[in-house]
């Protein structure tokens with residue numbers, strides 16, 4: 001008990017220190033030097049997001065769980081303005097999208113047997129040779145001063161670069177979102193682009209054509225991690241907003257450079273994972289905010305799997321520098337930890353590699369051996385803002401197992417989160433020495449799926465507010481993952497240089513809540 005009280009006091013003191021720093025009360029020291037090197041969250045001029053109403057049903061759920069609705073005593077509420085600073089509030093040009101309309105089915109262009117044959121050039125020239133398709137009117141772009149909130153009149157046009165395994169999921173999930181539609185796709189492998197285009201009625205193009213197409217508003221970067229940075233950079237240079245799969249880049253320097261570039265150009269970068277925006281995690285956030293488990297003291301997380309050599313037809317990218325379990329799967333856990341509990345201040349790590357070579361188990365290249373050039377088992381010890389500690393094990397060395405544990409321990413209870421690589425439950429809570437109970441959580445149905453972060457990005461652009469699955473959050477995650485690997489290599493503790501605010505909550509709207517446990 002005495003130890004817990006000491007921890008609590010330390011935590012409170014640290015949070016006050018952080019709050020004072022956020023108000024500009026302390027300058028100098030290591031942190032401020034670091035902030036000068038990497039892009040930092042904007043401190044001025046951010047337009048605060050109105051805090052959404054808590055999801056209906058949660059207070060009832062807490063009463064049922066015996067959790068009383070009080071704010072935990074030791075944790076001052078984060079100022080709304082401070083939380084809203086995350087993201088890119090200073091976009092010089094805001095994309096103004098026409099009013100949304102509901103759609104009941106996937107609204108992508110029907111292939112009509114002509115995908116990939118001069119479509120972009122034809123559209124630019126005002127010709128669209130395919131039956132049943134209309135030429136898109138040019139998007140209205142306004143200056144920031146002109147941009148008002150909520151003028152969303154029509155879906156944004158999204159072009160996919162990288163037509164591999166995950167691209168199919170993104171296109172299928174897009175049916176659930178009325179803020180954007182997938183219209184074109186490109187790949188260095190033209191056959192892959194044609195295949196995706198034909199399946200979903202997209203326009204297959206080259207990468208250069210796609211990023212140059214004035215009808216494309218957002219480039220969805222679904223290439224392998226090693227080319228995330230160059231593809232994002234090319235799209236930014238062409239004036240496109242970008243939503244990238246994780247990790248944002250394979251090095252902290254590249255991730256920071258992309259953010260700086262987007263800032264310079266007044267463009268936005270969003271980045272996966274967006275699972276933390278799903279119903280279970282947002283309900284967990286609401287429980288934490290209301291003090292359901294008291295003051296958070298620690299996080300314990302573990303992700304142990306067999307490795308992509310067992311299921312992916314081209315698994316080499318998962319075992320190359322810039323991926324591995326910490327950079328490939330770690331972002332799910334690190335993003336969840338940062339979003340729910342807070343950013344990371346210091347990192348230590350240990351790493352190992354079980355086998356220097358692996359063999360592809362599936363697909364046309366089954367049996368092919370390849371070299372492993374990154375650690376495949378990584379343990380991270382993290383200190384979060386406010387003194388909360390977190391342990392995270394990520395491993396591709398667990399044969400025939402899938403472990404995905406994430407628990408947050410507080411002064412009064414423990415919250416067990418579902419797999420942060422999914423949008424589903426269960427979400428469980430244990431108070432004191434009581435039994436584990438399922439906590440109800442809201443769901444957006446089909447819209448609780450990959451693409452939710454892209455949807456929020458498009459809505460945020462239209463509403464001129466920060467987006468949640470932001471490039472800045474992704475930069476912090478890359479910084480932490482890279483620092484863990486460096487800490488393991490150099491056998492030391494590393495101070496994390498990047499800074500980020502926790503994203504605003506994205507509660508499930510009352511009325512759409514479907515309690516599941």
Ligand SMILES: NC(=O)c1ccc[n+]([C@@H]2O[C@H](COP(=O)([O-])OP(=O)(O)OC[C@H]3O[C@@H](n4cnc5c(N)ncnc54)[C@H](O)[C@@H]3O)[C@@H](O)[C@H]2O)c1
Nearest residue numbers: 162163164165166187188189192222223224225227245246
């Ligand atoms: N596969 C999954 O289950 C999964 C899940 C979540 C996230 N992701 C992430 O999605 C991204 C893609 O993964 P994937 O499994 O779809 O990979 P994949 O290898 O199946 O597909 C990648 C595609 O990108 C193309 N490509 C490579 N370099 C390119 C370039 N310079 N320009 C254009 N296209 C290029 C390849 O030809 C390939 O078709 C990765 O960042 C991965 O971490 C994958």
